[in-house]
Amino acid sequence: MSDIKVFAGLGRTAMEVLQALIPLIIALLLTPRFIELPQGFLSKTLKGLLFTFIGLTLLLHGINVGFFPVGQLMGEIIGSQDNRWIAIPIGALLGFVAAIAEPGLRVLGSQVEEASSGAVRQNVILYTVAIGVGVIVGLGMARIIYGIPLLYIVIPGYVLLIILLRFTESSFSAIAFDSGAVVTGPMVVTFILSLGVGIATAMENRDPVTDGFGTIALVALAPILSVMLLGQIYKNKD
Amino acid sequence: MSAVVPIMTVVIVLQLTLVKTPPAVIGQFLVGAVFVFVGLFFFLYGVNLGLLPMGHLIGTELPTKGSIVFFVLVSFILGVAVTVADPDVMVLANQVATVSDGEISRLVLILVVACGMGFFVAVAMLRIVLGVPIQYLLAGGYGLLLILALFAPPSYIPISFDSGAVATGPLIVPFVLSLGLGTASVLQGRSPLKDGFGLMGLASLGPILAVMLLGVIYA
Numbered sequence: 001m002s003d004i005k006v007f008a009g010l011g012r013t014a015m016e017v018l019q020a021l022i023p024l025i026i027a028l029l030l031t032p033r034f035i036e037l038p039q040g041f042l043s044k045t046l047k048g049l050l051f052t053f054i055g056l057t058l059l060l061h062g063i064n065v066g067f068f069p070v071g072q073l074m075g076e077i078i079g080s081q082d083n084r085w086i087a088i089p090i091g092a093l094l095g096f097v098a099a100i101a102e103p104g105l106r107v108l109g110s111q112v113e114e115a116s117s118g119a120v121r122q123n124v125i126l127y128t129v130a131i132g133v134g135v136i137v138g139l140g141m142a143r144i145i146y147g148i149p150l151l152y153i154v155i156p157g158y159v160l161l162i163i164l165l166r167f168t169e170s171s172f173s174a175i176a177f178d179s180g181a182v183v184t185g186p187m188v189v190t191f192i193l194s195l196g197v198g199i200a201t202a203m204e205n206r207d208p209v210t211d212g213f214g215t216i217a218l219v220a221l222a223p224i225l226s227v228m229l230l231g232q233i234y235k236n237k238d
Numbered sequence: 239m240s241a242v243v244p245i246m247t248v249v250i251v252l253q254l255t256l257v258k259t260p261p262a263v264i265g266q267f268l269v270g271a272v273f274v275f276v277g278l279f280f281f282l283y284g285v286n287l288g289l290l291p292m293g294h295l296i297g298t299e300l301p302t303k304g305s306i307v308f309f310v311l312v313s314f315i316l317g318v319a320v321t322v323a324d325p326d327v328m329v330l331a332n333q334v335a336t337v338s339d340g341e342i343s344r345l346v347l348i349l350v351v352a353c354g355m356g357f358f359v360a361v362a363m364l365r366i367v368l369g370v371p372i373q374y375l376l377a378g379g380y381g382l383l384l385i386l387a388l389f390a391p392p393s394y395i396p397i398s399f400d401s402g403a404v405a406t407g408p409l410i411v412p413f414v415l416s417l418g419l420g421t422a423s424v425l426q427g428r429s430p431l432k433d434g435f436g437l438m439g440l441a442s443l444g445p446i447l448a449v450m451l452l453g454v455i456y457a
Contacts, residue, residue: 003262004262004265004266004269005266005269006269016325017325017409019323019325020320020323020324020325020407020409021323021409022323023319023320023322023323024289024292024320024409024413026319027292027296027316027319028292031292031295031296034299034303035295035296035299035303037295038295041291041295044287044288044291045287045288045291045292046288047287047288048283048284048285048286048287048288048289048291048292049284049288049289050284050288051280051281051283051284051287051288052280052281052284052285052288052289052409053284054277054280054284055276055277055278055279055280055281055282055283055284056277056281056408056409057277058273058274058276058277058280059273059274059277059278059281059408060277061270061273061277062269062270062271062272062273062274062275062277063270063274064270065266065269065270065273066266066267066268066269066270066271066273066274067267067270067271067274069263069266069267070249070259070263070264070266070267070270073259073260073263074249074252074257074259077257077258077259078257086256090252090256090257093248094245094248094249096244097244097245097247097248098245100240100241100244100245101241101242101244101245101274101278103278103281103282103408104406104407104408104411104412106241106282107282107285107290107411107412107415108411108415108438111290111415111416111419112431112435114430115419115429115430115431115434115435116431158380158384162377165373165376165377170371170372170373170432171431171432171435173372173373173376173436174372174434174435174436174439175435175436176439177372177376177436177438177439177440178415178435178436178437178438178439180439180442181402181403181406181411181438181439181441181442182406182411182438184402184403184406185406185407185408185411186407186408187274189403191245214396216399216400216403217396217399220399220402220403220442224439
């Protein structure tokens with residue numbers, strides 16, 4: 001128990017977050033040249049950026065020290081068991097809960113709720129995306145275990161996507177594609193990638209890099225489909 | 239609270255039943271979960287106070303200042319600026335340098351990905367102003383993606399998809415989202431719900447297409 005890491009690497013993460021924030025800080029400081037800012041806007045926004053910096057640093061640090069090692073080890077344990085199919089329900093469950101914890105998705109959900117004046121709740125978006133991620137991670141695990149080629153899942157997925165695009169309202173299509181982009185954030189990518197890499201490492205004849213990364217390509221597709229399906233439900237409500 | 243508890247519960251239940259990892263690893267996980275819990279709280283508080291109002295303000299003011307050229311140019315610059323500084327893009331640049339045996343330098347890749355992002359942010363913002371249906375742009379973008387995927391060397395394909403995920407980091411998402419929502423909220427005949435979304439979806443296509451294009455050119 002003595003070798004548990006608590007703060008190791010925190011400084012480096014902080015520097016990375018700071019670096020990513022710099023252009024946004026510059027943009028903020030330049031805006032008064034073009035736009036008349038409301039009273040107190042600058043100080044309030046800077047305070048917000050400071051909290052964002054602290055929060056994102058802690059969040060990414062927690063993912064690095066806690067979620068990455070446990071994901072990989074769980075993957076290795078599951079991959080070396082006799083009943084490997086167990087990885088399918090476990091993967092689905094972990095995909096679902098990891099998506100719920102994804103920070104960007106909460107922001108997207110809250111923006112949808114606000115823009116729709118509460119007609120589409122944040123949690124509806126959150127759980128719809130999470131269900132999509134859960135299903136696809138389960139499929140992704142089945143793919144690794146049984147050696148199903150990635151294209152066998154990706155091609156039907158894209159065909160379904162094109163069909164759904166024809167029947168979905170533009171607002172839901174836009175939100176769907178945003179969800180797909182947003183869900184591949186630090187939590188889902190790190191956790192699901194480490195799980196996939198762990199399983200592929202424990203099994204023979206599997207390439208951890210190809211198999212692990214393929215799962216992330218699938219994860220980006222899933223919420224697009226599930227949110228467009230959600231759009232059909234809202235269409236029927238009207 | 240509701241964000242981190244489900245994943246903690248699942249990991250702990252698995253630990254007690256099917257997947258028994260050593261106690262040290264579970265200890266490590268719990269330490270990490272505490273950081274994520276506190277971090278997510280501060281992050282969301284900060285985003286609501288800072289990035290969202292800032293993106294929204296720039297988005298609402300941009301169409302009223304000067305010409306459409308200025309509007310497109312600023313959108314492009316903002317897209318480039320937020321991507322260039324992202325640490326994940328640096329990691330990606332190293333990966334690409336490896337697959338291409340150093341033929342594609344890190345600097346080239348970072349610039350190409352950032353310009354891809356900037357281009358699509360500008361296109362997506364312009365779409366809101368002109369009222370172009372998002373389906374056309376998405377269909378066009380994905381069609382182009384499929385064509386490029388046929389010609390790009392196989393080793394570039396997974397990396398290109400990765401670059402799409404890279405360019406949608408947790409800082410870029412709130413800023414770019416609120417930028418589009420801001421613009422859609424001030425223009426006549428546009429509504430945030432109908433026209434404001436889709437920026438991230440389109441923007442993430444930019445880096446994917448840019449990296450594939452690099453692969454086609456260098457192959």
